[in-house]
Amino acid sequence: xxxxxxxxxxxxxxxxxxxxxxxxxxxxxxxxxxxxxxxxxxxxxxxxxxxxxxxxxxxxxxxxxxxxxxxxxxxxxxxxxxxxxxxxxxxxxxxxxxxxxxxxxxxxxxxxxxxxxxxxxxxxxxxxxxxxxxxxxxxxxxxxxxxxxxxxxxxxxxxxxxxxxxxxxxxxxxxxxxxxxxxxxxxxxxxxxxxxxxxxxxxxxxxxxxxxxxxxxxxxxxxxxxxxxxxxxxxxxxx
Ligand SMILES: O=C(O)CCC(=O)C(=O)O
Numbered sequence: 570x571x572x573x574x575x576x577x578x579x580x581x582x583x584x585x586x587x588x589x590x591x592x593x594x595x596x597x598x599x600x601x602x603x604x605x606x607x608x609x610x611x612x613x614x615x616x617x618x619x620x621x622x623x624x625x626x627x628x629x630x631x632x633x634x635x636x637x638x639x640x641x642x643x644x645x646x647x648x649x650x651x652x653x654x655x656x657x658x659x660x661x662x663x664x665x666x667x668x669x670x671x672x673x674x675x676x677x678x679x680x681x682x683x684x685x686x687x688x689x690x691x692x693x694x695x696x697x698x699x700x701x702x703x704x705x706x707x708x709x710x711x712x713x714x715x716x717x718x719x720x721x722x723x724x725x726x727x728x729x730x731x732x733x734x735x736x737x738x739x740x741x742x743x744x745x746x747x748x749x750x751x752x753x754x755x756x757x758x759x760x761x762x763x764x765x766x767x768x769x770x771x772x773x774x775x776x777x778x779x780x781x782x783x784x785x786x787x788x789x790x791x792x793x794x795x796x797x798x799x800x801x802x803x804x805x806x807x808x
């Protein structure tokens with residue numbers, strides 16, 4: 570499926586509503602084949618071409634930041650390269666950022682066996698996070714937050730686990746509302762995924778319960794709108 574640009578940029582495009590994952594709390598949009606194989610290949614080449622210092626190695630993945638470095642006060646925005654601008658504009662035109670335009674892309678690369686701990690992305694990027702996946706599928710797992718008032722039963726990662734999504738290469742994922750603000754998301758560092766009933770979007774993927782999928786290297790483009798820092802010094806004419 571390839572989304573067309575919508576008429577009203579303040580709302581999620583009407584045809585995107587067909588991609589809501591109804592089995593999950595509000596709101597997950599999952600769009601299989603959002604980009605073509607040729608686009609995927611091109612994007613992977615561009616990610617690979619980035620100079621070495623552009624990469625930050627973390628334990629369990631490496632990443633590139635494009636558009637500036639977000640911090641709690643906002644972001645000193647830098648121009649995005651054209652190869653990313655095409656997609657930030659396309660996704661913004663769907664109304665994913667409530668009329669704003671995405672200005673930041675985080676590129677994550679996961680080798681088989683690598684993942685990311687359950688986390689929230691924080692209030693800076695509200696109300697939306699969008700992700701294009703390249704090179705491999707992954708399983709994105711969602712968790713309830715630790716409940717501060719309930720102290721009797723231990724709140725393990727296992728007990729807080731809620732559901733998973735199969736995120737295929739070339740897909741677009743949009744998280745909003747409670748699925749973004751309230752629940753945590755993470756990726757287990759495994760080399761293969763056995764699909765279970767807990768994977769709630771299987772009907773739109775062509776995969777089935779009990780299928781085993783081997784992971785290859787996955788590159789995700791996390792596309793967001795980050796508020797810009799107001800450069801008061803510049804406004805006041807100071808250097
Ligand atoms: O790779 C992904 O799909 C998730 C990335 C993520 O959660 C993050 O960078 O905060």
